[in-house]
Amino acid sequence: VRCYDASISSFEKSGRWQLTLEILNFMNEMIVAPGLVCCTAAICASQKGRCWLNASALLHRMNLNIVVPNHIGFNAAIRASSECQQWERAMCMFDAAPRNDLMSYSHIVVNTDEWE
Numbered sequence: 001v002r003c004y005d006a007s008i009s010s011f012e013k014s015g016r017w018q019l020t021l022e023i024l025n026f027m028n029e030m031i032v033a034p035g036l037v038c039c040t041a042a043i044c045a046s047q048k049g050r051c052w053l054n055a056s057a058l059l060h061r062m063n064l065n066i067v068v069p070n071h072i073g074f075n076a077a078i079r080a081s082s083e084c085q086q087w088e089r090a091m092c093m094f095d096a097a098p099r100n101d102l103m104s105y106s107h108i109v110v111n112t113d114e115w116e
Helices: 001-014 017-029 036-048 051-063 073-083 087-096 103-109
Strands: none
Touching: 001 017, 017 036, 017 051, 017 073, 036 051, 036 073, 036 087, 051 073, 073 087, 073 103
């Protein structure tokens, strides 16, 4: 799993979100359960790629795999949704987050002037 963690984290840092998803799919085919690091890095990569739907789906997938999302993953998914004007989705994730911090609030508040 550490090799997968390192690969996904590397692709996340380089903005190659498509490759993070390919690795997660490969792990699924090999019946290797992704851990917190893999999932969070993939969510962050999706956020950087402005792929709110992927970020949201990955957050949901974590819950199905019994991997408890941390505030970093929630914040990235909230930010991706907010930046792509998916306000309802962002608010649902904000409400579902076990803990919200200053970043959570800022991702919601920064774009409120664009809300209808």
